[in-house]
Amino acid sequence: MQVLPMIDDRAFDLRPLWVFGYASLMWNPGIPVAERRLATLSGFHRSFCMSSIHHRGTVEKPGLVLALDPSETAYCTGLALRVAEGEEAAAIDYLRERELISSAYVERIVPVAFESGETAEALAYVVDTSHEQYVAHLSLEEQADIIARAVGGRGPNTEYLWNTAAHLTELGIEDADLAWLAERVRNLAAG
Numbered sequence: 001m002q003v004l005p006m007i008d009d010r011a012f013d014l015r016p017l018w019v020f021g022y023a024s025l026m027w028n029p030g031i032p033v034a035e036r037r038l039a040t041l042s043g044f045h046r047s048f049c050m051s052s053i054h055h056r057g058t059v060e061k062p063g064l065v066l067a068l069d070p071s072e073t074a075y076c077t078g079l080a081l082r083v084a085e086g087e088e089a090a091a092i093d094y095l096r097e098r099e100l101i102s103s104a105y106v107e108r109i110v111p112v113a114f115e116s117g118e119t120a121e122a123l124a125y126v127v128d129t130s131h132e133q134y135v136a137h138l139s140l141e142e143q144a145d146i147i148a149r150a151v152g153g154r155g156p157n158t159e160y161l162w163n164t165a166a167h168l169t170e171l172g173i174e175d176a177d178l179a180w181l182a183e184r185v186r187n188l189a190a191g
Contacts, residue, residue, distance in 0.1 A: 017088040018122035019095065020112055022046050022078035023066035024160060027167045030098060031091040032084035038077065038171060039112040041124065045074035046175060048143045049136040050127050054101050055154040063150030063157035064143055066164065067105065067127035069136060077173045080112050080122055092123070099125040104133040144181055148188035158185055 020041055021029060047069040057063025068076060083091045099105050105125040112122045127134055138146070150157035165182035168175050
């Protein structure tokens, strides 16, 4: 059996390979997904705490993207995506190219819990809280103002927010901050 690349400074062999998606990976995974399941990750919350200088903003006018921000009492519900068998190494290569573009995310293996009570280890990308792109201090109003105006290599920051909010609603996942931001940014974009 092939041992996959290094993560957390150790070789791993996760078969099946689950990837935890909490934002754009839910609606645009870019990898061959064999199964999707609601899953919860403890110890992190979904937060617009990363400045985006590539995908949803530029160096001159950064946008914001969601990240898993560590917090002992928090949790984040998203989608666990099981990668199609035999595609694990290619999926990791793709995800690294996409998610590790500026080193603001750190690749981790994390325990996730499914609604059934089962658990699995999953690959996740969490924010590096010591990275210069970590901006957890912004108020919701400041976040809305940035998101309403930023555009990057993958398109408008508004699209990222609205797609993520719509998919959370579709999945029945409540996120009060994201719902507020989606509405506030719609108002800012309209005015």
